Amino acid sequence: MPNPLSRPQKNLAYASGYVIAVMSxxxxxxxxxxxxxxxxxxxxxxxxxxxxxxxxxxxTDPWLRLWTMALIAFGCSGIIFITGTLVQLLTETxxxxxxxxxxxEKEIGKLKNHTIxxxxxxxxxxxxxxxxxxxxPFVIVDQAHxxxxxxxxxxxxxxxxxxxxxxxxxxxxINRARVLATVLPNDAANVFITLSARNMRPDIQIIARxxxxxxxxxxxxAGANRVxxxxxxxADRIAHLILHPNARELxxxxxxxxxxxxxxxxxxxxxxxxxxxxxxxxxxNRRVGDIEKDASGQFLAVAIRREDGNTEMKPDxxxxxxxxxxxxxxxxx
Numbered sequence: 001m002p003n004p005l006s007r008p009q010k011n012l013a014y015a016s017g018y019v020i021a022v023m024s025x026x027x028x029x030x031x032x033x034x035x036x037x038x039x040x041x042x043x044x045x046x047x048x049x050x051x052x053x054x055x056x057x058x059x060t061d062p063w064l065r066l067w068t069m070a071l072i073a074f075g076c077s078g079i080i081f082i083t084g085t086l087v088q089l090l091t092e093t094x095x096x097x098x099x100x101x102x103x104x105e106k107e108i109g110k111l112k113n114h115t116i117x118x119x120x121x122x123x124x125x126x127x128x129x130x131x132x133x134x135x136x137p138f139v140i141v142d143q144a145h146x147x148x149x150x151x152x153x154x155x156x157x158x159x160x161x162x163x164x165x166x167x168x169x170x171x172x173x174i175n176r177a178r179v180l181a182t183v184l185p186n187d188a189a190n191v192f193i194t195l196s197a198r199n200m201r202p203d204i205q206i207i208a209r210x211x212x213x214x215x216x217x218x219x220x221x222a223g224a225n226r227v228x229x230x231x232x233x234x235a236d237r238i239a240h241l242i243l244h245p246n247a248r249e250l251x252x253x254x255x256x257x258x259x260x261x262x263x264x265x266x267x268x269x270x271x272x273x274x275x276x277x278x279x280x281x282x283x284x285n286r287r288v289g290d291i292e293k294d295a296s297g298q299f300l301a302v303a304i305r306r307e308d309g310n311t312e313m314k315p316d317x318x319x320x321x322x323x324x325x326x327x328x329x330x331x332x333x
Contacts, residue, residue, distance in 0.1 A: 012089055015082035022078050023048060026071045033064055043068075048075030107157055108173055111137050116172045118163035118193055119184040120147040123209060123230065127181060128156060139172050164192045166200060174201055183209040183228075191215070191222050198223025213300075273299070277325040288327075289317025303328040 023044045030040035039056045046056075047068065059065050114137040117124050124140065128151070131138045139157040142148050148160045161168035163182065174180065174197060182193040190208050197206055208224040210216050216227045277284055283291055288301045304312040307324030321327060 009089060011085040012082070015078065015085045019048070019075075019078040019082055022071075022074045026067070026075070029067050030064075033061070033067075044071065044075065047071050048079055050076055050079075104157060104159070105171070108139050108159065108171070111139060111157070111173050112176045113178040114138055114173065114176070115179040115181060116141060116169070116174060116177050118142075118180065118182040118190075119209075120144075120151050120158075121183070121185060123183045124181075127183065128154075132156070141168060141172050164189060164196065166196050169193075169197060169200060174204065177201070177204060179205045179207065181207045181209075185209075185211060187211050187215040187218075191218050194219055194222040194224045273329045274305075275327045275329060277321045277323060277327065279323050281321075281323075283321050283327070284323060286321055287317065288315050288319045288321070291321075291327075292317070299329040301327060302330055 023041075027037070027040040027044045030043055031037055035043070035057060043056045045051075048071065055068075059068055115127075115131060117127055117131075117138055117140045120128070120140050120142040124142070128138065128140060137157075139159055140148070140151045141159045141161060141163045142151070143160065143162045145160060148158045151158045159168065159172050161171070163169065163184070169180075180193075180197045180201075182190045182197075184190050184193070187210055190210065194206055194208050197204060206224045207226045207228060208219040208222075210219055210227050210229050213229060216229060219227045275281075275283070288304070292299070292301060301315055302313075304315045304319060304321065305326040305328065306312065307322065312319060
């Protein structure tokens, strides 16, 4: 159901309706007096807003003078009314934001042994849902106002700011936190956050996300306790399913287990793909490692289905693709 309007919003709606009604009625009155629609509307606007440019057409008729006097009374009062409601709405919004920010700071200040989630994307959202289900306190840090607003609407503690800024980490309670999870889609930012957090809290547990496999070593050197590579997690899961006796369902019929698995992959921003290697393929007679290198981390080879029906799981980087093979890959969705 839609949120009910606040009192200032209702007042603004009433004021707008009143002004529109007044202007419409008086414009019709001038038109009935023989004025054109343009002159009538112009006269109503300059009179209601007290511009004072002068009369469009000299008003000599006593009835029109009374009509204009009424327009001044009703039109000017309507403009004053709508201006007042706008000021009220803006003031209340600023007060609510200030009070909301103070309340949020107070709630974050009470946290102890909590988790700081840096980044509220797909993975950050999944982590928040899991922590909430486990009754583990957490605070979300993100620089995007729309994502912070979304997290706030879910009832979670949030902090709008750049997680690479040490002042923001202090405001998030890093001195009292137990875990920091940096899950931004930017590897460089995750490395910098890890360095800053480890420098501020040598004993905090840091879990970092990496997009490219080569980033794992950098994150560990920066101080991360654990590094999570979403693409590798998905690839390991695919390999596990393929090794089951009914593994053909992975890329075949859409069973419930496959649909559930694909749902989790989508949440991670990943997808499964199968690439047929034919005589005209640019990957024919090329090594898997070279192909992954050319893709710059956009996909990861999971398996090779050879033409003879055999399947090579987690193929070695030196494995060569032949005509008739099919390369199963984990790619970004």
